[in-house]
Amino acid sequence: MAIEGIGRIEAIEALTRKSLWLASWMVHHANHIRPNIDGVKVGGHQASSASMAAMLSTLYFGVLKPEDRVAVKPHAAPVFHAIQYLMGRQIREKLIDFRAFGGAQSYPSRTKDTDDVDFSTGSVGLGVAFSAFASLVQDYVRAKDWAGKERPEGRMIALAGDAELDEGNIYECLLEGWKHGLRNCWWIIDYNRQSLDGVVREGLYDRIEAVFKAFGWKVVTLKYGALQRAAFAEAGGEHLKAWIDACPNALYSALMFRGGAAWRERLSDEIGDQGAVSALLARRSDDELAALMANLGGHCVESLLDQFEAAGNDEPTVFIAYTVKGWGTPLAGHKDNHAGQMTGAQIEQLRSAHRIREGHEWDRFEGQDKPDALAAFLAAVPFNTAQSRRLTSPAVPTIGPQFIGTGPTSTQAAFGRILDAIAKTDSEMARRIVTTSPDVTVSTNLGAWVNRRNLFASQEMADLFQKEAIPSTQKWRFTPEGQHLELGIAEMNLFLMLGAAGLSHSLFGERLLPIGTLYDPFISRGLDALNYACYQDARFLLVATPSGVSLAGEGGAHQSIASPLIGMSQDGLASFEPAFADELSVIIDWAFDYMQRSGDARPDLADWPRDVTGGSVYLRLSTRMLEQVPREMDETLSADIIRGAYWLNPPTPQCEVVIAYQGVLASEAIAAAARIGGDRRNVAVLAVTSADRLNAGWQAAQRGRLHGDRTAGSHVENLLSQIPHSASIITAIDAHPATLGWLGSVQGHRTVALGVEHFGQTGTVRDLYSHFGIDAETIVAAAGHLMAR
Structure with a gap:
């Protein structure tokens, strides 16, 4: 992308600095300038944003295409909002009101922010894993004979702090991705070697690299920036490189905070020899030496562009980018900088470095030498399209309640029979249903559905038991036409998959009707991911069975107590617990409509605003058989059931x-x-x-x-x-x-x-x-x- 008057790298570096200033000022303004009526800390993450400024800027201004989807590190929200503002996707007033009512959100939110958020983040680790399941859903959609097959494939990208890798759900996700042949997924690790409260353990990089390689990911390490690589090529440079490689994390951070003079003293004492290394150091001023040592791979636009563009195929790739927390600010490297904020004197120091005049703090190109060229560059950025990146898909017509007889039955068994009846219709609704379950497909009564609709896989795989003529009630075949996604036993993965599938209409332009089943007591095990899926406004049907102490023989570990209260309190989730099969039939029919609503309510059921906008649905079912009530279902009874x-x-x-x-x-x-x-x-x-x-x-x-x-x-x-x-x-x-x-x-x-x-x-x-x-x-x-x- 050639723009007269400015080079690509120069432009992205200038926009990186601009994003860094705006993010830093946003947090400072929210905490120290905007009136704080109630006295409660406003907060923000200047240092965590700073460490990702170059990575996010390089992605959004240089690499991303409109079909790509991004989960931003939660604590990098200020720099994300700043980037959106520079591209014209966010207004100044939202930045001024950052973390205030109606302003830009503390963490990127696809439902509450007005700028271009693909995936909500906030609960650390979940946005990372969500990107992988979104990629699997993209593959599912593209395998079908739908219009979405013709759309360009997007990369599902997550940016994460190294401390987020402590979250166990990330490793559960890695295993599931390996099983399903994960593609088109990038994870970019902000390896600043600091967590919320301190500095991470030595040797973490080797463990991270080994884990990803074990699951078939390509590992790209961005350790040295272009300035460092040039210095290594000088006489004595090999000694500098060896010293950097051997330097403990805590010491590197401390020297970053202390600055150029401290770097010179330490390097001179430990590797200076009055010869080549000393000459290498002497050729640089204290400021230049500090810039050299801060020029890690994650802060170098040239290095980031080279590696991002070199990763051109669909192989899942993790970029481990060495950074400094607080890069480019007076907070750089200090172990207390996570929740720390710049003082008035420090923000003035940053203002001077960025040439920001009083009263012009929010100006898009304040302090820039080539504002017109930057504006032209931004207008030509591929990602900065005028079209909405949120796609749409028409609602799928429902086919009405599927009544299944009046004999004694349990609601769990009735669910399986209702779903089987839907499968027999071969309606458009049946074709759009996708089911998934954490290794309890049969015991939650999905077996008949899977027998008719098969399991999904990108390539055909025969049922070897059937091929070997071994009798089995499960006649399961893996095929691209299949409509069941088989998951391992991790409930977090179930809810992340439901969340991704439940956003398919917006992400990939194809409507899915996801149904997930699990044992009711284990909702609590995946509750964080369930809440996260609802916060994204994902649409799915959650069927939890068996429930309560009625599962008598299994004991306390498999019996649920609090799940109805979860159903009542969880926003975005309509909860039902029917007793009879005809009630369940009515509810399931209503659920498929409710899951697809976007503003036009059925007037007979719009008793409160949520009925207008729709949401997800949770069914709490039982294995205990009940005699059914002999009756005819009419409109009044159906409405009261709902x-x-x-x-x-x-x-x-x-x-x-x-x-x-x-x-x-x-x-x-x-x-x-x-x-x-x-x-x-x-x-x-x-x-x-x-x-x-x-x-x-x-x-x-x-x-x-x-x-x-x-x-x-x-x-x-x-x-x-x-x-x-x-x-x-x-x-x-x-x-x-x-x-x-x-x-x-x-x-x-x-x-x-x-x-x-x-x-x-x-x-x-x-x-x-x-x-x-x-x-x-x-x-x-x-x-x-x-x-x-």
């Missing part, structure tokens, strides 16, 4: 007690109601399909009334207004009782909340229900106690 509850046995004006259950305890609630009703008491039974949806609607109504809308109401208020105030409520769930215990607060009814508060154990279902007090007998006893008051 809103969160309906009357299985409606109240009369004489109602004395309401039994409200969620999920598999339907059997206990129905049995208890029959026994209490046998005493000629009036008992109503409330079938709760979603405590999450009920509670969300109630909260929305209360907020509406608080803001002056006197007509605001909610589904749960309408339901409970039908029972006398003197009636009592008993809630029952195979999970923490707080899930439903709030129902008494809606209209002020006396309430007893039954549930499971402690780790489970082995036994029969009857044993455990009795032990935890969630059986019919306990419900009857609670009703007798309430009615006797």
Whole structure:
């Protein structure tokens, strides 16, 4: 890219300095100039941004194409926002309000920032692994006979600090990537040899290199910049190189902080010989010597460009770029610089070095010698396209609920049969579904789907058991047309894969309907990645089964207690726990619509704003078989199931007690109601399909009334207004009782909340229900106690 008046490297170096200044000033302004009304620390990461300034600038201004996707190191957010501002993708006001309400976010967010964020970052390590799963999803999309096949392949790129490599999910991801033949993925390690609180251990580089090579990655080391390589070619340069290679991390950082005179003293003492090495040092001033020693590979635009452009094939590549934390600032190298900020005197020192006039701190080309040439260079940067890099894909029409009969069944078994029924339709919806599971495909009832739809692999692989005529219920073939992504047992990988697949419409222009299954208790194991996927606004269906102590024989380690509360509290996730197969059919049909919404709501179900924008869905299912309720599904019942509850046995004006259950305890609630009703008491039974949806609607109504809308109401208020105030409520769930215990607060009814508060154990279902007090007998006893008051 030739621009009159300025060379490519010169331009990127100038923009690197400009990004460094803007990032540093952004944090300083937020902490020391903008009024701080509440006195709470604002924070920011001047040093962590500085160490990545050259790498990010070289990527965005020199290497990236519009189809590439980037996960930025969380603590480099200020320099990322600065780069976006220079390209015209961010406005000045957002930088001025960095870390303030409505301003640029502390960590890059694809949902909250207005600049061009591909992947949200913040929880360290997750953005790194997410890029690999995005690459696998790109391969999946391109293997199908869809329009996305014709789009250019993008590289999925993550920039990470070396301290992020302490996160275990990165290594789980490496193993999964190796299994699936990962392609088009770059990880760029900011090897500044400092963590949040100190300096990393010696010898870390060798361990990092060995791990990546073991998983088939190409390893590119960027240790020396062009200035250093030129110095090594001088007489005595080999001694300087040997000294740098042997220098401990802590000492190198300390000398960086102390500056040129300290470098000269140390080098003269240890390798100076009044000959070639001394002459090499003497030819440089203190400032020039400091610049030479700071010219590590990760700060050298020329070296970065050479290595990035040389890595031209689709082989997964990790670049280990040596850097100095705080590079180019007075904080460079100090072990306390992670959370530290420049003082007023230090920011003035930086201002002088960058030639920034008072009142011109935010000007795009302030302090630059060739502003017009830089503007022309930026306009020609390949990545700086005027078109939106966020793609779109039309919603896939749903095919309606798939009802599967009325015989005794569990919701887990019903899920498998519903999915099998969808597979038989060969509809566009069926073609867009992709399933995945952490090594529990069969035990979560995905087997029939996989038998019909096969497993995905980039190349055909025969089922050797079938080929050898060995009988098996799993007739599984790996093929590019397959629609199941087989994962290892790591739940973090499951949620990262669901997140990447759930953004396929935006990243790759092709709609996917991802379904992930796992055991309900192990949601907690991958909760950070689940939260991260929802924060990205990824769209998927999470099916968690088996759940609760109803999985009696497996014991406490495989029994869940808190997962319904996770479903209620997790933003971006609508949570359901149906009891019956027809409820599940309605919910799954609704879920496929909800997952695809982007602003146009179904007016009959838009009880609160989230229904307009859509989101992901979580189903908590059980292995316990229940007798099904003989009934015809109509529009009213379907709507109530989605809103969160309906009357299985409606109240009369004489109602004395309401039994409200969620999920598999339907059997206990129905049995208890029959026994209490046998005493000629009036008992109503409330079938709760979603405590999450009920509670969300109630909260929305209360907020509406608080803001002056006197007509605001909610589904749960309408339901409970039908029972006398003197009636009592008993809630029952195979999970923490707080899930439903709030129902008494809606209209002020006396309430007893039954549930499971402690780790489970082995036994029969009857044993455990009795032990935890969630059986019919306990419900009857609670009703007798309430009615006797």
